[in-house]
Amino acid sequence: MEIMVILSQEHPELPSAELKSVLRSEGIEFSLIEDGRGYVILDAPSSTWKILKGRLAYAHEICRVMGYSTTGGIEGTAEKIDWKSHIKGSFAVRIKKLRGEVDARELERGLGAIIKNKTGARVDLENPWTLVRPVLIDDRFILTLRLAEISKDHFNKARPHRRPFFYPGSMSPKLARCMVNLAGVRSGDRLLDPFCGTGGILIEAGLMDVRVMGADIDWRMVEGTRKNLQHYGITDFEVIRSDARDLRLEGGVDAIVTDPPYGISASTAGERSEKLYREFLNSAYSNLKEDGVICMAAPHYIDLEGLIDDRFTVREKYSMRMHRSLTRIIRVIETV
Known part of the structure; x- marks a missing residue:
């Protein structure tokens, strides 16, 4: 499974180094797809996110990658995805901007309509069961589903x-x-x-x-x-x-x-x-x-x-x- 980890940008190197060290120490077989500023994409077993959630300090979110697109082609990419197999219960779409600028509200509405039409699922903007998380990086999107958010409660x-x-x-x-x-x-x-x-x-x-x-x-x-x-x-x-x-x-x-x-x-x-x-x-x-x-x-x-x-x-x-x-x-x- 392709997993995207959205990292803290408090330090240019430590977040990525911490992630790789945890993967190695836990004996998780993985291949690195992208190691970018503020994120890492890797191919790893589907259970990996549960281990990462309980260990990482310098990370914000762990997501499942559903597809890749240009900024202008995201709705076309969304049309090709079998959302019904992945969305259970209610959902919402919230764009995460790592770098770049788009009309997030307009795109969220458009993507929400596509997913609702393909699944019949209910939109819940307050407390969705599934969060669709398109991540903007410069001139492209990584279309993901959020698996986990790293809680900061403990660190506070x-x-x-x-x-x-x-x-x-x-x-x-x-x-x-x-x-x-x-x-x-x-x-x-x-x-x-x-x-x-x-x-x-x-x-x-x-x-x-x-x-x-x-x-x-x-x-x-x-x-x-x-x-x-x-x-x-x-x-x-x-x-x-x-x-x-x-x-x-x-x-x-x-x-x-x-x-x-x-x-x-x-x-x-x-x-x-x-x-x-x-x-x-x-x-x-x-x-x-x-x-x-x-x-x-x-x-x-x-x-x-x-x-x-x-x-x-x-x-x-x-x-x-x-x-x-x-x-x-x-x-x-x-x-x-």
């Missing part, structure tokens, strides 16, 4: 200041979810955040049925993370007080996802970032299973490549500007 409710335990400087739940996905974990895998802070990364991983373990040098963070995980109904977790540089885990972990503290502060126990990162990477190697992955954020002024030895290789690297004085660099690092 899980903002750091809305958790039972809050501490300034916590990562947004959306970026935390994306980093967990970039690490390529799946249900049942074991994930470690050795600088867990208030537990944002662990929350996102735990909600995807990943077994999570956190550590922090500050007891306040350890206790606060436990409280936050329990608040979101996550039960399969372990959070301990430990220095990330001296952590030794029995059995190892499939992935380490983390956002180490920046600069010299109480959270780094007075250590400079470069020394802290170097010693953390040494500890991380001993705690990762074979083929384990690290996904970590670091400020732009840290030359992480200069700290990484020949036991690791940087597979992916993304820049995310946070504000005038800070750009986060997200790296996916593999063991060699």
Whole structure:
């Protein structure tokens, strides 16, 4: 089945990278048809959308592709589609403009009339059972049916200041979810955040049925993370007080996802970032299973490549500007 994922445009690369990582980690066979600005079209099993709906952070909608047309030929394309096999109950037509301009209202009326004539289905503009979603990209349409809308409720409710335990400087739940996905974990895998802070990364991983373990040098963070995980109904977790540089885990972990503290502060126990990162990477190697992955954020002024030895290789690297004085660099690092 051809599936179109309408992506967030908050970042030029992360949304597409996150999507592909989830597909690979879930073992979904797919072929890429188009990888464009703000969308991806792929050929994948029909059940794929259900998995993507529950995991993606930087996506808006998942749709089934019904046809392709020029802007002027969309009604002719719609006439050729067997809508009766796909539309159950009521329907509505709503055009999504990624790029380009058309008279959306006029086209929606015309397409609605064609579909109603072919199916006898009732039009319901308020709460349709099926949403016909023509997507405009420059001078063409991708004619689709919406399978799922990615809810943003969780990301709003899980903002750091809305958790039972809050501490300034916590990562947004959306970026935390994306980093967990970039690490390529799946249900049942074991994930470690050795600088867990208030537990944002662990929350996102735990909600995807990943077994999570956190550590922090500050007891306040350890206790606060436990409280936050329990608040979101996550039960399969372990959070301990430990220095990330001296952590030794029995059995190892499939992935380490983390956002180490920046600069010299109480959270780094007075250590400079470069020394802290170097010693953390040494500890991380001993705690990762074979083929384990690290996904970590670091400020732009840290030359992480200069700290990484020949036991690791940087597979992916993304820049995310946070504000005038800070750009986060997200790296996916593999063991060699």
